[in-house]
Amino acid sequence: MSERLYYSDSYTTQFEATVIERLEHDGKPAVVLDRSFFYPTSGGQPHDLGRLGSASVLDVTVRKSDGAVVHVLDSAEMPDSVSGQIDWSRRFDHMQHHCGQHILSRAFIDAADAPTMSFHMGTDGCTIDIDATELSAEKIAAVETLANQIVQENRPVDTRQVTLEEAQSLPIRKLPPLAEGELVRLVDVTGFDLTACGGTHPARTGEIGLIKVTRLERRKKMLRVSFLCGSRAIQDYDHKLKVIHDLTRQLSTGADNLVGSIEKMQEETRLMSRDLRLLRKEKMVALAQNLQEGFEPMGNLSVLTHLFSNGESVDELRTVGTELCEKENRIVLIGSSGERAMLFFRSSAGDDYHMGNLLRGVLEKIGSTSGGGRADQAQGGGQPANDQNVLDALRAAKANLAK
Numbered sequence: 001m002s003e004r005l006y007y008s009d010s011y012t013t014q015f016e017a018t019v020i021e022r023l024e025h026d027g028k029p030a031v032v033l034d035r036s037f038f039y040p041t042s043g044g045q046p047h048d049l050g051r052l053g054s055a056s057v058l059d060v061t062v063r064k065s066d067g068a069v070v071h072v073l074d075s076a077e078m079p080d081s082v083s084g085q086i087d088w089s090r091r092f093d094h095m096q097h098h099c100g101q102h103i104l105s106r107a108f109i110d111a112a113d114a115p116t117m118s119f120h121m122g123t124d125g126c127t128i129d130i131d132a133t134e135l136s137a138e139k140i141a142a143v144e145t146l147a148n149q150i151v152q153e154n155r156p157v158d159t160r161q162v163t164l165e166e167a168q169s170l171p172i173r174k175l176p177p178l179a180e181g182e183l184v185r186l187v188d189v190t191g192f193d194l195t196a197c198g199g200t201h202p203a204r205t206g207e208i209g210l211i212k213v214t215r216l217e218r219r220k221k222m223l224r225v226s227f228l229c230g231s232r233a234i235q236d237y238d239h240k241l242k243v244i245h246d247l248t249r250q251l252s253t254g255a256d257n258l259v260g261s262i263e264k265m266q267e268e269t270r271l272m273s274r275d276l277r278l279l280r281k282e283k284m285v286a287l288a289q290n291l292q293e294g295f296e297p298m299g300n301l302s303v304l305t306h307l308f309s310n311g312e313s314v315d316e317l318r319t320v321g322t323e324l325c326e327k328e329n330r331i332v333l334i335g336s337s338g339e340r341a342m343l344f345f346r347s348s349a350g351d352d353y354h355m356g357n358l359l360r361g362v363l364e365k366i367g368s369t370s371g372g373g374r375a376d377q378a379q380g381g382g383q384p385a386n387d388q389n390v391l392d393a394l395r396a397a398k399a400n401l402a403k
């Protein structure tokens, strides 16, 4: 059974050990050592990376059957006596986030009455799920302030092992199920938080540097809190400053005026869109006037077919159709080509002619099955179709009408 040296010392990154077992793990060479500082994936904390001799350590995992720490390697070349080297920047990042999580979880209890239900730590980010459905910005600010106060006070973080009986007499935040006689490892952020944990932590809270809540997300009956500590929080701050800098440059304004500038732009866009809609409507009314001469007689009806080739919307086609059917006994068969080709049929000739049926009979010519309508008005389309397709549909509708 390997001795887990990281339990009592999170800082040693170089050590000597003896290989006591060689094995394969998921098709890769692996070894068990008599003693190791490598942290295996457990308790929500990812494994360490580094080197053993000349081999890279790809994964470190605990074997369920006997608790051995298995070091998975990229090479089977390994002497019996070997030097280990742990990737310190990754380890320290895990230490900062693990301890930051303890402090944040306690701060959520003390300042927001919201206990932590689960914890995730990864290279993509760190989250805790807390037992709450919503929290005000003031509550979150109070939690952050308390957590960072504990960081700035640079309190000692101690670890010790106690028996189950002893543990049960202590105010422990989270205690896993234990067998009789089993020891439990406690992590003590002095005077603030006491919890059971097997992870790696810094010796003092000041090493965490900073704890920052970056996002809140509702997850069923819980809130998922994303947070960053130490260097990752500083990198995130740097990234967000760059984004703000780019925006202030593009909008030629100061950071404090960004929100106001964007709100002003949104209002301007809304007004311009409204004006554009009105102008296009006016244009369609004028176009309709030009089409008054295009009607052809069919019995007692006057029928017009016309193709629009500028991607006109169904609303624009409706404006034309409505305008042209103000006189009685008219039937207007119009359509637009483009990415969302549309047909619009309109009648002022009474219930003897059913525009919905007429339109459904020719929709397939513009590659669509979506559309229909009433006796006096019908529309359909939405698929891409070219000028010829739309003309074919309009001519077929006119031919059907003649029957």
Ligand SMILES: [Zn+2]
Pocket: 098, 099, 102, 187, 197, 198, 199, 200, 201
């Ligand atoms: Zn921990």
